[in-house]
Amino acid sequence: MILLFLSLLVFLGVFLRGFRIVPEQQGWIVQRLGKFKRKLEPGLNWIVPFADEIAYRHSLKEEAIEVPEQTAITQDNVSVILDGIVYIKVFDPMAASYGVKHPVHALLQLVQTTMRSEIGKIPLDKTFEERESLNANIVEAINEAAVSWGMSCLRYEIKDITMPEDIRKAMELQMTAERQKRARILESEGIRQSQINQSEGQRQAAINESEAAQIDRINRARGEAEAIQTLSHATARGITVIAEALSQSGGERAASLQVAEKYIDAFKQLAKEGNTILLPSNLHNPSSMVVEAMSIYDALKRTSQVPVSSGIAGHSL
Numbered sequence: 001m002i003l004l005f006l007s008l009l010v011f012l013g014v015f016l017r018g019f020r021i022v023p024e025q026q027g028w029i030v031q032r033l034g035k036f037k038r039k040l041e042p043g044l045n046w047i048v049p050f051a052d053e054i055a056y057r058h059s060l061k062e063e064a065i066e067v068p069e070q071t072a073i074t075q076d077n078v079s080v081i082l083d084g085i086v087y088i089k090v091f092d093p094m095a096a097s098y099g100v101k102h103p104v105h106a107l108l109q110l111v112q113t114t115m116r117s118e119i120g121k122i123p124l125d126k127t128f129e130e131r132e133s134l135n136a137n138i139v140e141a142i143n144e145a146a147v148s149w150g151m152s153c154l155r156y157e158i159k160d161i162t163m164p165e166d167i168r169k170a171m172e173l174q175m176t177a178e179r180q181k182r183a184r185i186l187e188s189e190g191i192r193q194s195q196i197n198q199s200e201g202q203r204q205a206a207i208n209e210s211e212a213a214q215i216d217r218i219n220r221a222r223g224e225a226e227a228i229q230t231l232s233h234a235t236a237r238g239i240t241v242i243a244e245a246l247s248q249s250g251g252e253r254a255a256s257l258q259v260a261e262k263y264i265d266a267f268k269q270l271a272k273e274g275n276t277i278l279l280p281s282n283l284h285n286p287s288s289m290v291v292e293a294m295s296i297y298d299a300l301k302r303t304s305q306v307p308v309s310s311g312i313a314g315h316s317l
Contacts, residue, residue: 018049027093029056039093056097062089062154065104070112072119074127081162082119086111086142087154095150103149107142111156114141124163124171131158 021044022028028040032052040047040054047054069083088107090096100106118137122130135156142153163171 014049018046018052020045020047020054025060027058027060027090028054029058029093029097031055036094036098056093058090058093058096060090060093062087065108067108067111067115070116072116074119074124075121076123078124078163078167080119080124080127082115082158083160084111084115084156084158086156088146088151089154090151092150095148097150099149103151106149107146107151107153110142110145111138111153114138115156115158117141124167127161134158 020028020040022040022042024042026042028045030037030040030047030052032048036055037052064085064087067084067086069081071079071081073079086107088104090103096103115138118134118141119127122134127134135158138156139153142156146153
């Protein structure tokens with residue numbers, strides 16, 4: 001009875017020993033007598049005691065691994081020192097267990113060799129400019145080789161690039177010269193644009209002035225034309241009124257008297273404007289001047305009537 005009880009205790013202890021609790025995001029590989037049996041899923045699992053064993057334990061989480069510093073030579077034969085960080089993840093625990101020994105170490109070696117190879121394809125200047133494309137090329141090259149190991153490289157980042165001191169100083173001088181060149185180009189472009197703007201402004205100002213002058217001349221000409229037209233209408237109306245007044249009774253005598261007054265006023269204006277004038281011989285007798293002016297008016301009147309009468313006679317013939 002005691003032996004049976006002890007046997008049950010031993011069997012129970014052996015049975016309980018086979019239970020395994022697998023954490024989440026981990027992959028455990030079970031081997032039975034040295035041969036792959038199965039992969040344990042997260043949670044409570046049971047394996048055969050003494051026959052089965054947990055041979056490999058892999059984390060399925062993304063893991064960041066430091067890449068040690070190493071020396072690489074660029075396309076233009078410049079030696080640089082690089083380091084970085086790689087993010088990897090195990091997606092197949094079985095391939096990671098049996099595909100390669102020490103998968104993380106193998107992946108680090110692959111990262112370093114790939115990085116040296118990619119750095120050798122580009123010159124030193126492009127190393128800083130094309131860092132993103134360089135990282136992408138390294139990730140692509142690593143994944144092609146690491147897929148059989150059950151691992152994938154999610155991304156790779158170059159942390160630092162160190163170059164020799166003389167190369168660094170030469171690059172600083174080159175960058176300074178490049179900045180000065182760009183500054184001079186920008187300054188010359190600014191001066192050129194300023195001159196263009198000034199010339200455009202002067203051109204537009206000249207156009208505006210010419211257009212304003214043209215409009216002013218047009219307005220002046222229009223005003224003068226309207227003034228001439230108004231004056232001609234006024235003169236025509238005045239002539240019409242004078243003609244009507246002359247045709248009335250006593251109009252001719254009034255016109256003769258007006259001509260005489262204008263005659264005397266003319267001599268008065270000549271005395272004001274000049275020092276030397278021609279005076280009539282009968283200046284002491286103003287009445288004779290009036291008679292003379294009226295006689296001149298009558299003579300002009302007869303002269304203007306002669307062509308009219310001769311024209312009428314010719315027409316009757």
